[in-house]
Amino acid sequence: MSTPPGRRGPRAGLLTYAALLVFTVVSLFPLVWTAIAASSSNGRLARTPPPFWFGDDLLRNLGVAWTDANLGRALLNTTVVAGTVAAGTVLFSTLAGFAFAKLRFRFRNLLLLLVVGTMTVPPQLSVVPLFMLVAEVSWTDRLQSVILPALVSGFGVFFMRQYLVTALPTELVEAARVDGANGWRVVWHVVFPAARPAMAVLAMLTFVMSWNDFFWPIIALTQANPTVQVALTGLGRGYIPDQSVIMAGALLGTLPLLLVLVVFGRRIVGGIMQGAVKG
Amino acid sequence: MASDTTTTTGAPAAPPPPPAPAGAPRSAWRGRRHRWGVRWGPYAHIAPFFVLFAAFGIFPLLYTGWASLHRVELTAPTDMEWVGLRNYARLLDDEFFWNALRNTVTIGLLSTVPQLLMALGIAHLLHGRLRGSTFFRVVALTPYATSVAAATLVFVLLFGRDFGLVNWVLGLLGAGPVDWQNGRWTSQFAVSTIVIWRWTGYNALIYLAALQAIPDELYEAAALDGASRWQQFRHVTVPSLRPTILFTCVVSTIGATQLFGEPLLFNGSAGATGGSDHQFQTLGLYLYEQGWVNLHLGRASAIAWAMLLILLLAGAAVALVRAWRRRTR
Numbered sequence: 001m002s003t004p005p006g007r008r009g010p011r012a013g014l015l016t017y018a019a020l021l022v023f024t025v026v027s028l029f030p031l032v033w034t035a036i037a038a039s040s041s042n043g044r045l046a047r048t049p050p051p052f053w054f055g056d057d058l059l060r061n062l063g064v065a066w067t068d069a070n071l072g073r074a075l076l077n078t079t080v081v082a083g084t085v086a087a088g089t090v091l092f093s094t095l096a097g098f099a100f101a102k103l104r105f106r107f108r109n110l111l112l113l114l115v116v117g118t119m120t121v122p123p124q125l126s127v128v129p130l131f132m133l134v135a136e137v138s139w140t141d142r143l144q145s146v147i148l149p150a151l152v153s154g155f156g157v158f159f160m161r162q163y164l165v166t167a168l169p170t171e172l173v174e175a176a177r178v179d180g181a182n183g184w185r186v187v188w189h190v191v192f193p194a195a196r197p198a199m200a201v202l203a204m205l206t207f208v209m210s211w212n213d214f215f216w217p218i219i220a221l222t223q224a225n226p227t228v229q230v231a232l233t234g235l236g237r238g239y240i241p242d243q244s245v246i247m248a249g250a251l252l253g254t255l256p257l258l259l260v261l262v263v264f265g266r267r268i269v270g271g272i273m274q275g276a277v278k279g
Numbered sequence: 280m281a282s283d284t285t286t287t288t289g290a291p292a293a294p295p296p297p298p299a300p301a302g303a304p305r306s307a308w309r310g311r312r313h314r315w316g317v318r319w320g321p322y323a324h325i326a327p328f329f330v331l332f333a334a335f336g337i338f339p340l341l342y343t344g345w346a347s348l349h350r351v352e353l354t355a356p357t358d359m360e361w362v363g364l365r366n367y368a369r370l371l372d373d374e375f376f377w378n379a380l381r382n383t384v385t386i387g388l389l390s391t392v393p394q395l396l397m398a399l400g401i402a403h404l405l406h407g408r409l410r411g412s413t414f415f416r417v418v419a420l421t422p423y424a425t426s427v428a429a430a431t432l433v434f435v436l437l438f439g440r441d442f443g444l445v446n447w448v449l450g451l452l453g454a455g456p457v458d459w460q461n462g463r464w465t466s467q468f469a470v471s472t473i474v475i476w477r478w479t480g481y482n483a484l485i486y487l488a489a490l491q492a493i494p495d496e497l498y499e500a501a502a503l504d505g506a507s508r509w510q511q512f513r514h515v516t517v518p519s520l521r522p523t524i525l526f527t528c529v530v531s532t533i534g535a536t537q538l539f540g541e542p543l544l545f546n547g548s549a550g551a552t553g554g555s556d557h558q559f560q561t562l563g564l565y566l567y568e569q570g571w572v573n574l575h576l577g578r579a580s581a582i583a584w585a586m587l588l589i590l591l592l593a594g595a596a597v598a599l600v601r602a603w604r605r606r607t608r
Contacts, residue, residue, distance in 0.1 A: 096328040105321035122537035126339030149335040183320040212426040232428035238548035250429040265417035273488035
């Protein structure tokens with residue numbers, strides 16, 4: 001188990017803090033630069049030396065990005081997609097993770113191996129059939145074409161299984177069984193309460209991953225009904241030559257996740273570290 | 280961190296009683312239903328996931344293999360003409376396939392090796408008694424939360440030939456401006472920088488978690504034996520981290536094999552060629568170009584299966600090396 005931060009190991013010296021300060025600057029600088037560029041005019045960006053402070057054109061650039069790159073629609077779509085994918089993934093992964101952790105059934109280990117094995121398969125191996133499928137049922141540009149495939153999260157099942165193996169006492173499940181509770185009552189009254197912390201973390205991780213999902217959405221969607229990543233790809237592939245507008249789009253598409261990170265960062269960090277130790 | 284919920288299973292410490300169901304005496308019907316539930320219940324729990332898994336996980340994976348044996352055009356994806364292994368034969372004859380494979384390997388090495396080494400160092404810094412450790416951990420995750428598209432777009436600006444910040448700094452140091460996009464090595468270096476920026480902090484957190492799982496006694500024993508901090512790192516930290524290092528290597532290799540968004544957007548106006556001379560076209564990008572620019576879905580499928588084959592070969596190589604090491608130890 002991970003201990004509370006900062007309680008173990010040697011005390012950090014001045015050099016450690018200096019190195020971490022450099023790390024912080026490097027990690028945050030591209031985002032700061034995005035904001036500086038987004039608030040500048042194109043002419044200001046072309047100056048030598050480059051501008052190291054924010055300019056006055058943020059609202060104008062955001063406005064152009066909003067209308068020209070369909071970013072309002074994109075933000076709304078991505079919120080719907082990431083929210084649905086997070087909720088669905090958490091639900092299905094908790095059910096399956098519980099079964100893999102606590103129930104006995106034939107082919108259990110084989111099926112788990114299959115799920116974990118497909119985690120390692122790149123998305124490139126499924127886009128052609130998915131594309132044919134989406135074309136067949138005329139779902140091009142419809143949000144369900146990016147939501148449904150994203151609900152298949154081997155990571156989610158594995159994450160919930162690893163958590164529930166230790167967090168949910170087997171006797172508790174069996175006691176509920178003996179008392180005559182059927183499957184869904186056990187899930188509702190025993191599994192969900194025990195799994196809640198991990199479900200919350202999985203929801204946040206999935207939301208972030210889904211928000212940033214790239215490869216399949218740029219194939220399944222067009223600029224007419226984009227997600228944020230599709231809209232940013234449209235910006236980057238050059239029908240708007242204005243660098244500061246492109247950066248305004250990038251800023252707008254990243255801000256919601258930075259907000260998520262500021263509010264829930266501590267728990268997301270915990271989830272990633274916990275998954276790493278058990279995985 | 281939800282460590283408070285861990286209960287040692289099997290310990291006599293009694294779990295809180297579950298909410299009691301309605302107290303009707305159990306009828307024969309209920310008993311039957313109960314037995315049915317025990318037998319089939321597990322499948323009901325995994326069914327929602329596995330229905331989706333079969334439809335959107337397994338089926339596409341296999342069907343990609345089937346499609347790779349056909350001539351399929353994007354304009355009429357249901358018209359499939361059997362061509363046997365011709366898509367693969369053409370792939371082997373295509374210099375751009377080998378170019379993409381080479382680029383994928385070199386960019387993979389350029390991005391993975393420094394990334395994991397730096398992550399190890401940062402994890403070491405974050406491990407220990409530290410003020411503001413939560414702040415630094417969230418900072419480490421900020422690049423990960425930045426999407427590939429947003430990150431690549433700002434790095435395009437930073438690596439710009441005429442007005443980019445990197446060239447301005449190089450100018451201050453007396454080095455000439457570099458045309459990052461057009462050189463083979465410079466462009467691959469720049470693309471790798473984006474990958475390194477996005478993933479170093481994430482990997483550092485994974486290493487940090489592994490570091491914290493090492494028992495203190497190991498270090499105390501090493502210190503008693505007079506080991507220096509460097510010797511402790513060599514002989515305690517690295518061996519304990521070996522499984523985690525292997526894990527991150529595997530994950531990074533898989534990530535490197537499918538690299539797509541960074542090279543696509545690094546020179547966005549060049550389409551999917553990966554630069555004017557294909558100098559940073561990766562396999563993922565080459566697949567996209569064949570399928571969605573040149574409209575050959577069959578060939579794109581063959582590239583996808585080639586990627587799978589490469590990953591399987593890499594996995595087999597790792598397994599062989601591990602088996603060999605175990606035997607010679």
